[in-house]
Amino acid sequence: MGLRGRNYARQYWPFLVPAGVIVFAVIVFPWIFTLYMSVQEWHVGGKITFNGLANYQRLLTDERFLWSVVRTLYFTALAVFFPMLLGIAAAVCFHRKFPLRGLARTLFILPMMATPVAVALVWTMMFHPQLGVLNYLLSVVGLPMSAWVYAPNTVIPTLVMVETWQWTPLVMLIVLGGLASLPVDPYEAARIDGASGWDAFIHITLPLVWPHIMVALVIRTIDALKSLDIIFVISGGGPGTASETMNYLLYLEAFSFYDMGYASAIVVIFFVIILLISLLLFGARRQAY
Amino acid sequence: MRPHQIRRLLGNIGFGFSVFALVSPAILVFLWMLSLSFKNELDNTAFPPVFIPTNPTWANFIDVFEKNDFVTLFWEDFDAFGRTWFTYPAIGGYLYNSIVVSFSATGLALLVGVPAGFGVAKSKAHKVAALIMIARVTPGLSYLVPLFLLFQWLGMIGSLLPLVITHLVITVPIVVWVMIGFFEGLPNELEEAALVDGATIWQAFRYIALPLARPGIVVALILAFIFSWNNFIFGVVLAGRETRTLPVAVYNVLTFEQVSWGPLAAAALLVTLPVLLLTLLMQKEIVAGLTAGGVKGG
Numbered sequence: 010m011g012l013r014g015r016n017y018a019r020q021y022w023p024f025l026v027p028a029g030v031i032v033f034a035v036i037v038f039p040w041i042f043t044l045y046m047s048v049q050e051w052h053v054g055g056k057i058t059f060n061g062l063a064n065y066q067r068l069l070t071d072e073r074f075l076w077s078v079v080r081t082l083y084f085t086a087l088a089v090f091f092p093m094l095l096g097i098a099a100a101v102c103f104h105r106k107f108p109l110r111g112l113a114r115t116l117f118i119l120p121m122m123a124t125p126v127a128v129a130l131v132w133t134m135m136f137h138p139q140l141g142v143l144n145y146l147l148s149v150v151g152l153p154m155s156a157w158v159y160a161p162n163t164v165i166p167t168l169v170m171v172e173t174w175q176w177t178p179l180v181m182l183i184v185l186g187g188l189a190s191l192p193v194d195p196y197e198a199a200r201i202d203g204a205s206g207w208d209a210f211i212h213i214t215l216p217l218v219w220p221h222i223m224v225a226l227v228i229r230t231i232d233a234l235k236s237l238d239i240i241f242v243i244s245g246g247g248p249g250t251a252s253e254t255m256n257y258l259l260y261l262e263a264f265s266f267y268d269m270g271y272a273s274a275i276v277v278i279f280f281v282i283i284l285l286i287s288l289l290l291f292g293a294r295r296q297a298y
Numbered sequence: 299m300r301p302h303q304i305r306r307l308l309g310n311i312g313f314g315f316s317v318f319a320l321v322s323p324a325i326l327v328f329l330w331m332l333s334l335s336f337k338n339e340l341d342n343t344a345f346p347p348v349f350i351p352t353n354p355t356w357a358n359f360i361d362v363f364e365k366n367d368f369v370t371l372f373w374e375d376f377d378a379f380g381r382t383w384f385t386y387p388a389i390g391g392y393l394y395n396s397i398v399v400s401f402s403a404t405g406l407a408l409l410v411g412v413p414a415g416f417g418v419a420k421s422k423a424h425k426v427a428a429l430i431m432i433a434r435v436t437p438g439l440s441y442l443v444p445l446f447l448l449f450q451w452l453g454m455i456g457s458l459l460p461l462v463i464t465h466l467v468i469t470v471p472i473v474v475w476v477m478i479g480f481f482e483g484l485p486n487e488l489e490e491a492a493l494v495d496g497a498t499i500w501q502a503f504r505y506i507a508l509p510l511a512r513p514g515i516v517v518a519l520i521l522a523f524i525f526s527w528n529n530f531i532f533g534v535v536l537a538g539r540e541t542r543t544l545p546v547a548v549y550n551v552l553t554f555e556q557v558s559w560g561p562l563a564a565a566a567l568l569v570t571l572p573v574l575l576l577t578l579l580m581q582k583e584i585v586a587g588l589t590a591g592g593v594k595g596g
Contacts, residue, residue: 020499024417025426027410028474035441035467036433042444053450099320105313113321115581120324122577122584124528126545127566131331134559142330142347174323179588186589235437238530242549256437263443264535276440283435 046273053267064274073250074275077258078282080165081234084254087169088176088233093226095173096180101210103181104188118178125175129242132171133158136243158244161251168252171239176232180225187221188214227290234283255279328574334563335359342559358564391540392547398458399543400526403465407473407522412515415477416503427478433471441467442535449536456538464532469522476521476587480514481507517587520580524573544569 050060068074103114120128135143136157144154157167195213204212215222237256240246246253246261253261259279263272333349334342335358341348418426441464449460488510489502497505533546542550548565577584 021417021421021423024413024420024503025423028414028470029426031406031410031466031470032430032433035445035463035470037429039441039444042448043440046444046447053447095320098316102313102317102320107313107317111581113317114585115578117321117324118581118585118588119328119574119577122524122528122573123328124530124545124566124570124573126528126530126549127570128327128331130548130562130566131327131334134334134563135327135330140343140345140347145346174327178324182585182589231435237437237439241531241534256439259437259439260531263439264446269443269447272443276437276443280436280440283437287435 043273043276046270047277049270049273051268051270053269060270064271065278067271068274068278073253074255074258076250077253077255080252081254081256084165084169084172084236084252085230085233087166088172088236089226089229091169091173092177092180092229093222095177096225096229097184097222099177099181100184100188101214103185118182120175121178125238126242128175129171129239132239133243136167158252159248161248164244164248164252168240168244171243172233172236175239176229179232180229183225183228184218184221187218191217223290227287230286230290231283234286235279255282331563331567334559335567337560339558339560358560359568361561362565362568392542392544395458395461395537395541396527396544399461399465400523402462403469403526404519404523406462407466407469408515408519411470411473411518412477412508412511413503414474416481416507416511418474418478419481427475430471430474433467434475438467438529438531442532446535455536456541458541460536461532461541461543464536465526465529467532468525468529472522472525473518476518477511477514480511480517484510513583516580517583520576520583521587524576524584527573 047064048059048061049057050063051057099117103110103117107113135141136159138144138154138156138159141157143157147154155167156163158164191214195217196209199209199213235256236254237260240252240254240257241260244252246257255275256279259272259275262268262275333351336354336356337348337351338353338355338357341352414426417423445460445464446455449455449463454460484507489506492502492506493499528545529543530545530549533543534549537543537546548562548569551562551565
């Protein structure tokens with residue numbers, strides 16, 4: 010044991026105290042308080058009364074909430090699929106050496122670093138039905154103009170497009186990290202055996218970077234579930250309620266309707282959904298390969 | 299040319315095209331932002347759109363700083379008798395708010411997060427790390443509901459303090475997460491030698507681990523600052539008219555004023571410019587930090 014012994018390790022706890030206090034105050038306390046509030050009837054300014062599981066019962070019959078769950082899952086499925094596909098492709102590209110690779114990679118990650126509100130404003134202007142540049146570009150290549158975020162059936166795919174633009178780089182970075190740690194030997198063996206580049210990718214690269222792909226998948230799924238900024242700025246949940254996701258409805262219940270008890274119940278359910286999906290994906294990670 | 303040379307050439311062309319197809323959307327949106335912000339109103343509302351400004355102009359930026367609604371909203375401090383003491387142009391105020399909030403939240407997070415990262419790495423307290431990871435996966439709004447009520451109860455709404463406190467939800471997990479990874483990667487020998495020679499754990503941290511961890515601290519600082527600067531939803535809920543951060547201020551222009559595109563694009567560009575420059579200058583550190591932690595705020 011010596012220096013790395015168990016008793017020795019305990020002497021490091023003072024280093025954790027200041028951060029522990031802050032984590033308790035801004036992270037753990039809110040969790041406990043949310044659980045408490047989720048069983049209360051509480052509008053801001055009104056009285057607080059215990060109402061048991063009534064908030065949760067209301068969730069089960071609240072069509073607006075149930076539709077928001079459906080929309081969130083729809084949005085998430087698309088906003089995971091496309092960034093994963095493009096992110097893996099981009100990682101494979103950036104793994105290869107080419108001139109100006111460093112610059113190209115930096116430019117590629119700009120969308121995820123830029124202030125979401127600022128880029129969302131530019132996208133909003135690009136989506137303008139009459140004057141927007143995107144409809145002009147569509148007309149140039151002979152495609153019909155789109156209503157983008159101004160029609161209920163196109164709003165979610167359009168928001169997914171922005172989300173894909175913004176978050177593909179994160180998938181790329183995580184997968185690229187995996188590619189960078191690959192051993193060289195299997196590839197040399199495969200080349201000697203006459204395998205093509207595609208064969209090598211499917212049978213060597215993919216299994217080896219699979220853990221990284223799963224990490225990217227979990228992170229992307231969670232981020233897509235809780236995506237808010239771009240929906241908030243670009244569509245504001247509209248038109249009507251066509252892009253009202255769980256997170257956006259949560260904002261409305263809490264800070265427009267000030268129905269804090271009900272909002273807290275949404276937070277709890279939201280958290281459970283996130284936890285379930287994460288566990289499911291981590292389970293899948295163990296199963297595969 | 300021989301067949302295999304032709305095949306290689308075609309392969310390279312195809313590869314170049316893929317890279318171009320992947321990278322160009324990332325750049326084009328920013329170029330369009332640039333184009334909008336340097337065009338006059340006539341060009342901005344033209345159809346078909348004008349891509350390269352015919353008469354590039356600074357007018358939109360001057361508007362943001364001087365004339366536009368975004369900025370003529372002056373904010374004033376009244377004392378108890380209703381006398382005005384200060385009048386600030388709003389952009390100065392919003393910029394000041396953003397700087398105060400992001401710098402304080404990042405500074406505080408480094409102050410507590412760097413020792414915590416050291417403590418977790420050395421004592422292998424991975425449960426603490428898991429707790430922090432949960433903070434990463436829960437939506438930012440879920441912290442806002444209880445904290446908003448708490449701040450209201452304490453009468454703190456309307457000052458910058460609630461914003462600084464809630465931004466810790468973003469910055470502390472980033473700093474701790476990056477620092478755990480960094481301290482775990484450092485060799486133990488130097489510290490152990492110091493401990494054998496009778497140094498206290500604090501001295502081993504202060505004089506040996508901390509100087510070695512400087513690159514890690516830079517990574518943590520940059521990421522925490524960027525994600526705090528970019529945060530929007532905490533500001534929307536907690537900021538009053540005088541305490542808006544820049545992203546909230548720009549958003550409010552869109553909602554509540556009749557706006558023209560040029561000044562709005564110029565304002566958006568100014569808000570995100572510090573972050574874009576930081577990314578271009580520090581791309582190595584940022585890539586290292588993001589690859590290690592997959593961190594993201596909010």
